Amino acid sequence: MTDTPFDDIPLEKRAQILERRLARAQAALADAETALEGRMHELDQANRDLQRRESELAERLDIESAKLLAAQRVGGFATIYAERGKPYHSSVQLNRILGVAEDVTIDPEYLISLIHPLDRGRISRSSVQFFEQMSADTDHSFEHRIVRPDGELRWLSWKLRKEVGADGTFQSVSGSVRDITESRANQRAVRALQLRAERRVIELDRLSRTLAKSQAQAETALKARTDFLSYMAHQFRTPLNTLTGMMDLLSIEERSAEDGQKLAFATRAAERLGSLVNEVIDEAEGRSTDVTLFPNPTDLEQLAEQTQDYWDRASSESEDGGVLTIAIDGALPTRAFVDASRLREALDNLVGYGLSAAGDVKLHMTWNDGLCISMIAGRLAADIDAQGEKELAATEPQLRRAGLIVAAMQGVIDISASPAANLVVSLPLQVHEADDAKETGFLRNKAGDQPTILIAEDTESNRYVITGFCERLGCRVETAVNGLEAVEAALSQQFDAILMDVQMPVMTGEEAVRHIRASDLPQSRTPVIGVTAHSLQAERDRLLASGMSACLAKPIQLAELRAALTTAMMPQDGGNETGSLFDLRRFREAFEALPVQFREKFLAAVREDLLNYGSKLEAAVAEKDTDAADRQAHALKGIAGNIGAIGLLAAIATFREASAPLDGEPFALLKQKIAATLEACGDLFEAMIKDQ
Numbered sequence: 001m002t003d004t005p006f007d008d009i010p011l012e013k014r015a016q017i018l019e020r021r022l023a024r025a026q027a028a029l030a031d032a033e034t035a036l037e038g039r040m041h042e043l044d045q046a047n048r049d050l051q052r053r054e055s056e057l058a059e060r061l062d063i064e065s066a067k068l069l070a071a072q073r074v075g076g077f078a079t080i081y082a083e084r085g086k087p088y089h090s091s092v093q094l095n096r097i098l099g100v101a102e103d104v105t106i107d108p109e110y111l112i113s114l115i116h117p118l119d120r121g122r123i124s125r126s127s128v129q130f131f132e133q134m135s136a137d138t139d140h141s142f143e144h145r146i147v148r149p150d151g152e153l154r155w156l157s158w159k160l161r162k163e164v165g166a167d168g169t170f171q172s173v174s175g176s177v178r179d180i181t182e183s184r185a186n187q188r189a190v191r192a193l194q195l196r197a198e199r200r201v202i203e204l205d206r207l208s209r210t211l212a213k214s215q216a217q218a219e220t221a222l223k224a225r226t227d228f229l230s231y232m233a234h235q236f237r238t239p240l241n242t243l244t245g246m247m248d249l250l251s252i253e254e255r256s257a258e259d260g261q262k263l264a265f266a267t268r269a270a271e272r273l274g275s276l277v278n279e280v281i282d283e284a285e286g287r288s289t290d291v292t293l294f295p296n297p298t299d300l301e302q303l304a305e306q307t308q309d310y311w312d313r314a315s316s317e318s319e320d321g322g323v324l325t326i327a328i329d330g331a332l333p334t335r336a337f338v339d340a341s342r343l344r345e346a347l348d349n350l351v352g353y354g355l356s357a358a359g360d361v362k363l364h365m366t367w368n369d370g371l372c373i374s375m376i377a378g379r380l381a382a383d384i385d386a387q388g389e390k391e392l393a394a395t396e397p398q399l400r401r402a403g404l405i406v407a408a409m410q411g412v413i414d415i416s417a418s419p420a421a422n423l424v425v426s427l428p429l430q431v432h433e434a435d436d437a438k439e440t441g442f443l444r445n446k447a448g449d450q451p452t453i454l455i456a457e458d459t460e461s462n463r464y465v466i467t468g469f470c471e472r473l474g475c476r477v478e479t480a481v482n483g484l485e486a487v488e489a490a491l492s493q494q495f496d497a498i499l500m501d502v503q504m505p506v507m508t509g510e511e512a513v514r515h516i517r518a519s520d521l522p523q524s525r526t527p528v529i530g531v532t533a534h535s536l537q538a539e540r541d542r543l544l545a546s547g548m549s550a551c552l553a554k555p556i557q558l559a560e561l562r563a564a565l566t567t568a569m570m571p572q573d574g575g576n577e578t579g580s581l582f583d584l585r586r587f588r589e590a591f592e593a594l595p596v597q598f599r600e601k602f603l604a605a606v607r608e609d610l611l612n613y614g615s616k617l618e619a620a621v622a623e624k625d626t627d628a629a630d631r632q633a634h635a636l637k638g639i640a641g642n643i644g645a646i647g648l649l650a651a652i653a654t655f656r657e658a659s660a661p662l663d664g665e666p667f668a669l670l671k672q673k674i675a676a677t678l679e680a681c682g683d684l685f686e687a688m689i690k691d692q
Contacts, residue, residue, distance in 0.1 A: 077176050077177060077178035078091045078092075078094035078096075078097055078178075079093075079174070079175070080173075080175055080176070080177065081172070082173050083172045084169075084172065088106070088107050090106050097156070097177065097178075097179050098111075098114060098148060098149075099148035099149055099150055099152065099154075100149060114147060114149075115144055115146055116146060116153070118145070119144035119145050122144070123144050130160065130162065131170055134162070136161075136163055136164045137163065138161065139160070141158065142157070142160070143155065143156065143157050153181075154179055155181045155184050156179060157180045159175050159177075160174070161173070161174055295337050295338050295339045296337070296339070297335040298337070298340040299335070300333055300334070300336050300338075300365075300371060301328060301331075301334065302334075303340055303343065303344065304326050304328060307326065307344065307348070307351070308324065308326045311355070312324070322354070322355040322378075323360045324355065324361050324362075324363070326364075327365070328366075329366040330367060331367070332365065332367050332371070333367060333431045335431055336429045336430070337429060337430050338371075338409065338427070338429050342409070343405075343409075345401075346405040346425075347363075347373075349398040349402040350398070350399070350423070350425070351363070353377070353379070354377030354378075354379055356379065359377055359379050360377070360378065361375065361376070361377045363375050369428070370426060370427050371426075371427040372424065372425070372426050373425040373427075374422060374425075375422070376420070376421065377423075380423060381417075381420075384415065384417045385417075389417055399413075399423075402425075406427065408592065410427075410428055410595060411425060411426050411428060412425075413425050414426070442474020443473045443474050443566065443569065445496040445569050450474060451474075451496035451569060452475065452494075452495050452496055453477050453478075453496060453498070454477075454479070454480065454486065454495045454498045454499070455467055455470065455477055455480070456479070456480040456481075456485070456486035456489075456500045456504065456512065457479070457480075457481070457504070457531070458482055458503075459501075462554075465556075466556065467479065469561050470499075470565075472558065473558075473561070482507060483504045483505075483506055483507025483508055483511055483512035484512070486500060486504075486512045487507065487515045487516055490516050491516065491523050491524075492523075493523070494522070494523055494526070497527045497528075497529060497568040497569060498516075498527070498528045499529050500512060500529065500531060502530055502531065502543065503532075509530060510530075510546045513528045513530075513548055514547060527549040527550075527568035527569070528547065529548065529549060529551070529564050529568060530548040531551075531552050531554065531556065532551060532552075532553060532554065549568055550564050550568065563588075564584055566684075566688075567582055567584050567684055581645060581646070581680050582680065582681075583646045586643070586644025586646075587644040587645075587688070588689070590642055590644060592689075599685075599689055603682070603685050607678055607681065609639050610636070610674055610677060610678050611678070613635045613639070616628075617632035617636065617670075620632055621667055630656060633656050636652055640652065643681060645681070648674065648677045650673075651669050651672075652670060652673075654666050654669065655670045
């Protein structure tokens with residue numbers, strides 16, 4: 001044995017060393033035992049935690065499985081899974097889809113046996129392709145029919161995915177299967193609806209093309225109709241204008257009583273013919289309610305006598321005509337303010353209706369704060385029995401026309417079957433106070449002098465008649481026989497107004513007024529009044545748009561001509577806007593639509609609104625508030641449109657369309673037009689409306 005340093009240590013010392021070594025070993029053993037015990041406790045706790053988590057996971061797995069199964073039932077699908085060499089697994093929902101009991105085991109052979117014979121070969125080929133050729137890790141879809149054990153035919157949709165090993169050999173397949181019978185039925189229904197919709201679209205397209213073709217044909221026919229009406233209106237009204245005008249001029253001359261009666265009868269016949277032409281054209285255009293009035297002081301007894309004389313002569317010339325009897329109870333005013341021509345037209349329609357069945361007609365006329373006319377006719381009683389009172393008034397052309405005229409005069413027609421067949425006309429006419437200066441005075445221009453009028457008319461007889469009318473109104477007259485002469489004359493000297501026939505050779509009236517308005521000369525602003533044999537509204541609107549100030553339809557009435565010239569020669573502003581301030585027809589219609597007692601109130605409201613909105617507009621311009629200025633201009637536009645203030649409407653349009661409306665000329669022109677319209681509307685009301 002080899003000696004060591006430990007051998008040289010004394011025994012006592014050696015014992016102490018060994019004791020210390022033993023103590024250290026025992027301490028280390030105790031520490032190891034303590035650590036081992038702690039680790040065992042940790043492992044035990046970890047084991048218990050693991051068991052608890054396993055229990056929770058198992059519980060959650062059961063819950064999720066139950067949810068999955070419930071979802072499968074709700075969604076109508078089942079899941080499948082199969083590994084190579086192991087049994088086939090599927091959810092219980094597959095049994096429900098296949099219509100078999102839940103304890104029946106589903107395997108591929110059983111599935112194949114349920115496939116519809118017509119799909120079995122196709123699905124067999126698809127299965128081979130799936131396992132041998134189709135890519136892995138990709139969903140593949142298949143659809144086929146099955147015949148369930150209960151004989152019901154159902155459609156199934158499969159989505160399958162396969163997994164392969166590293167060597168490319170098949171390992172497993174998983175997927176889902178769903179019953180799509182209802183969805184396929186819905187798809188077929190939707191497709192059927194789509195096909196029907198497509199057919200409907202094709203049909204609608206065909207109908208649209210047919211409609212477009214029919215519309216084009218209708219527009220062509222409408223244009224032809226409009227052209228025909230315009231042509232016929234011109235052909236009728238041009239000679240009528242000459243006829244009535246000549247008779248009016250002849251009535252001024254002295255003649256024997258017998259010749260006077262003959263002339264009065266011819267005048268009445270021409271007037272009635274003109275009314276019938278107007279009525280036919282208005283009805284054809286669809287605006288039979290358009291009745292414009294030009295009231296004048298009228299001797300009602302004289303009008304009744306003229307009506308009696310006319311129908312006496314007309315009845316004597318008819319083999320089977322009835323007899324008219326007019327009885328006047330008391331005295332009728334000699335200065336009732338009424339449109340005598342329209343009143344005669346209404347009476348002629350009433351009498352003509354009553355006499356048309358070879359029956360006698362009795363008219364009874366009285367005055368009681370207005371004219372009351374009672375008519376009794378044999379035909380009236382028979383028609384009331386056959387049609388009733390309301391239907392008779394609405395459907396009988398002559399009664400309907402008379403009703404429109406009476407309504408325009410603020411009167412009413414009442415047809416009654418009891419106690420006897422009777423038709424009563426009530427007209428709330430006013431008695432006109434004598435004002436010879438106003439009634440017989442000549443027209444004056446803006447400066448108060450005798451006006452000079454240019455008459456452009458190619459028909460000599462019409463030119464003669466219009467010239468006679470103007471001279472009766474105290475005007476100097478110059479004439480032109482075509483549009484080119486009218487342009488040359490209008491631009492070579494200053495006229496107070498131009499009466500421009502629309503249909504003229506060389507240059508039409510419409511072309512002529514455009515040339516006049518296009519000039520830079522001061523004469524370009526001369527008021528031009530179109531004289532046309534056409535009464536169509538579209539024609540009238542087109543003429544106004546071309547630059548004419550107003551339109552008169554042939555045959556011209558003296559009262560209407562006076563009003564048109566009065567309006568044209570009213571003082572206007574110095575702006576560069578051409579034409580008249582007012583559309584005479586629209587101005588009159590605005591007031592005649594109201595009861596007499598409200599007309600002055602309406603005028604006052606119009607003037608107040610013009611002042612109010614004009615002041616607000618000026619304030620908005622001063623504050624440079626473009627939006628507020630546009631709102632006030634829009635309000636002014638509504639007021640101007642209500643009374644036919646076409647000059648103000650044009651100025652408003654210029655103001656609103658200007659790039660800088662708050663600066664410069666557009667606003668200055670608008671202010672001038674507002675002021676001119678304020679002044680002129682009162683004068684025009686005095687001249688045309690107040691004394692009605």
